[in-house]
Structures are given as C-alpha cells and as structure tokens.
Amino acid sequence: MQKLGTYYLDVALRGSRGISTSPIRMNGKSNSLFLKSTRRKKSSHEWLQRQLHDPYVKWARVEQYRCRSAFKLLEIDDKHKILSPGMNVVDCGAAPGSWTQVLVKRCNPAINDPSQPAGSIISLDIQDFLPVxxxxxxxxxxxxxxxxxDAVLNLLQSTDGVDAVVSDMAPSPSGFQEMDHENIVKLSYTALRFSLKTSKVGGTFLTKIWDGRLRLKMEEDLKRYYGRVQVVKPKSSRSDSAEVFLLARDFKGLKA
Structure with missing residues (x-):
C-alpha cells in the first residue's frame, strides 16, 4: 500500500508543470530534504514580510542609514548619553556600517562643522563593507x-586611549539557541579584552549579546573593571528577540 501511494504521488508530480520529476519517498531522505526546503522558504517569507512592515527599516531608508540597527545605538545614546563630540571610539563588528554612521555624526562632527571637536572612529569587521x-x-x-x-593601536597612537568600545558583533546563527548564546558571549569577551587593553580610565564598553545563562557571569566580570553595569534593550530591538546590550561605564583601569 505504501509503495502504491508513493507511485501515485510520483505520477501526479510528473504531470505537474514546473515541479521536479524526481521520485519522492514519503519516509526517505528526499522527503526530509523537501521539508527542510519548505521550512527555509517559509522562514524567508516571514523575514521578508517583517522587513516590509518594520517602521525602523523604512526610517533607515529615509535617514540614509545602511540598516535599522543604527536606531539601537541612537536610542541607547539618547537615553544614556554615552557619546559626545571629540570621543575616540572603536566599533567592533561594524559591517555594514550603520553604527559607524551614528558614531561619526555624534563623535566626529568636525567633518561637517569645524567648530566642533574632532573625534576618531575606528571601525572593523571580518566582512568587507563600504567606507564611511x-x-x-x-x-x-x-x-x-x-x-x-595592532592596526587599531597604531591608529590610536596620536590619542591617549579609547573613550568607548562598542560591539555589535554576532556569530552566524546555528539554529541552536544555547550554542548561539555561547558563541556571541565569546565574541563579547573578545571585544571586552580589547577594551581593557585600549580604554582610558572612565571609558565605556557596550556589547550585544543574546540573553541566556552566561549573561549574569559576564555582568559580574564587567563589574570588576567598570563602575556601572546595566542591561539595556532599546525599543528598536525586536520584542521577540533575545538580543540585549550590556552597557559598562566608568572604566576603573587595570592595576599594575
């Protein structure tokens, strides 16, 4: 009976225009691949629909930001006042450049207004992205x-240290929540170690993580080096996302 059902399904598909004529085994590997492909298409469709109806995506086009993530940094700064003209900032995981666009506007306005102090923005990413x-x-x-x-430190030679290190780094999602959480926390610790080496006393560190069991541990580690640590989630961060930001301020410096 099972073979007969598979045969008729195959015949029906062969007679359908635009559909593959490869046999489909209902309990075999081909069916598994078909289901995975269907899920991917559904996920892509849902993502596209969300993008089309996302006000921050539309607003990013109007304001000429490269992506909606710019508004997360804008919101955090508007509320917590972490950026100001003349600051030296390192942007980790900068591609496609939307956070860098915000940093230039708020920390290096001298390119447009010579009366303002000139800051220094260094943006890096493992991916290629257009200049800002x-x-x-x-x-x-x-x-x-x-x-x-070393390249970042060379660019900082003319300064007395970094005022802020910000990180929007994230690994490629694996589909396994716990693994993704661990991987993004590892990236955040990498940015933190760099921040500890380059920041001036009183400096700021901001990093994105996906919430999970390691968040409290990282908060405690941040408190060893920074006077104030808090978890922030801007409104532009989607409510159904595990994304949060750890904001650490008043760097204490490293004891010799």
Whole structure:
C-alpha cells in the first residue's frame, strides 16, 4: 500500500508543470530534504514580510542609514548619553556600517562643522563593507587576530586611549539557541579584552549579546573593571528577540 501511494504521488508530480520529476519517498531522505526546503522558504517569507512592515527599516531608508540597527545605538545614546563630540571610539563588528554612521555624526562632527571637536572612529569587521566618511575602516579584519589589534593601536597612537568600545558583533546563527548564546558571549569577551587593553580610565564598553545563562557571569566580570553595569534593550530591538546590550561605564583601569 505504501509503495502504491508513493507511485501515485510520483505520477501526479510528473504531470505537474514546473515541479521536479524526481521520485519522492514519503519516509526517505528526499522527503526530509523537501521539508527542510519548505521550512527555509517559509522562514524567508516571514523575514521578508517583517522587513516590509518594520517602521525602523523604512526610517533607515529615509535617514540614509545602511540598516535599522543604527536606531539601537541612537536610542541607547539618547537615553544614556554615552557619546559626545571629540570621543575616540572603536566599533567592533561594524559591517555594514550603520553604527559607524551614528558614531561619526555624534563623535566626529568636525567633518561637517569645524567648530566642533574632532573625534576618531575606528571601525572593523571580518566582512568587507563600504567606507564611511569620517571613520577609519578596517574591513576583512578579525578582532581576535593580533595584527588587527595592532592596526587599531597604531591608529590610536596620536590619542591617549579609547573613550568607548562598542560591539555589535554576532556569530552566524546555528539554529541552536544555547550554542548561539555561547558563541556571541565569546565574541563579547573578545571585544571586552580589547577594551581593557585600549580604554582610558572612565571609558565605556557596550556589547550585544543574546540573553541566556552566561549573561549574569559576564555582568559580574564587567563589574570588576567598570563602575556601572546595566542591561539595556532599546525599543528598536525586536520584542521577540533575545538580543540585549550590556552597557559598562566608568572604566576603573587595570592595576599594575
């Protein structure tokens, strides 16, 4: 009976225009691949619909930001006042450049208004991305690599340290929530180690994580080096997302 059902299904598909004529075994590998493909198409459709109806996506086009994530940093700064003209900031995981656009506007306005103090924005990402006027771009650069860290330090030679390190780094999602959480926390610790090496006393560290069991541990570690630590979730961060930001302020410095 099972073979007969499979046969008629195959015949029906062969007679359907535009559909593959490969046999489909209801309990075999082909069916599994078919179901996975269907799920991917459904997920892509849902993502597209969400993008089309997302007001921040539309607003990003109007304001000429490269993506909606710009509004997360804007909201955080509007509320917590972490950025100001003249600051030296390192942007980790900068592609496609929307956070860098915000940083240039708020920390390096001298490119448009000479009366304002000039800051220094260094933006890096393992991916390639287009330049942003007013920022030093280190594309195809891995923050975990010593040569990348040395390149950033060389650009900072004319300053007395970094005022803020911000990280929007995230790993490619694996589909396993716990694994994704662990991977993004590892990236955040990488950015933190860099921040500890380059920040001036009183500096700020901002990093994105996906909420999970390691968040409290990272908060405690941040409190060892920063005077104030808090969890923030801007309104532009989707409510159904596990995304949160850890904001650490008043860097205490490293004891010799």
């Amino acid at each position: 006027e007013g920022a030093h771009i280190l594309a195809k650069s891995d923050i975990t690599a010593k040569e990348t860290q």
